Amino acid sequence: MRLSSTLLACALAAAPFCASAQVSININVPSIVAVAPPAPRYEPVPPARVGYVWVPGVWQYRHDAYAWQQGYWQPARPDYVYAPGRWVRAEGGWRWVEPEWKAAKYKEPKGHRHDHGDYDGDHYHCPPGQAKKGRC
Incomplete structure (x- = not known):
């Protein structure tokens, strides 16, 4: 009887930990923006920096409006070419295509x-x- 009471007490003590376990799944679906992005702003490209790639500024859609993000330097990746992000027409609106590194050919x-x-x-x-x- 004492053994079963101890097991019952341990099971009851562990129950809150088991019940609080959660599983989280994030699904990132590219959203379509109805309004076209404004024309790109002119940004002079700074002089080249060894070991870095210049990422040009882009319009980002945040909180129902476009906001300009200035260009910046990003560390280069050997044997890869940087392909900047861009806005493309899609499904009657505009969709953002994320920037990526492509293998150099x-x-x-x-x-x-x-x-x-x-x-x-x-x-x-x-x-x-x-x-x-x-x-x-």
């Missing part, structure tokens, strides 16, 4: 042989799966 010089692929004189061929591993 380049063509091997003619006659150059790469260790991980074949070069046929006109095109460089990377073996399947090797580009994702950063080998081509």
Whole structure:
């Protein structure tokens, strides 16, 4: 009897902790804005900074109105090219496309042989799966 009373007391003490567990799910759905963004403002691009990429200023839609966000420097990523965010027409309105880093594409010089692929004189061929591993 004493063992079952102890187990019951432990179960009752742990019940509030189990009952308070929560699961949170965030779903980010791009929203459509009915009003077109204003024309971009002119911002002079500052002199280049080694190891940084200039992110141009953009209109951001906040609290039912557009607000200008000035451009800024962002650290560069080796072998990637920065693609700035932009507004695009969509479903009768405007949708914001987030900025992203895209892998830099380049063509091997003619006659150059790469260790991980074949070069046929006109095109460089990377073996399947090797580009994702950063080998081509």
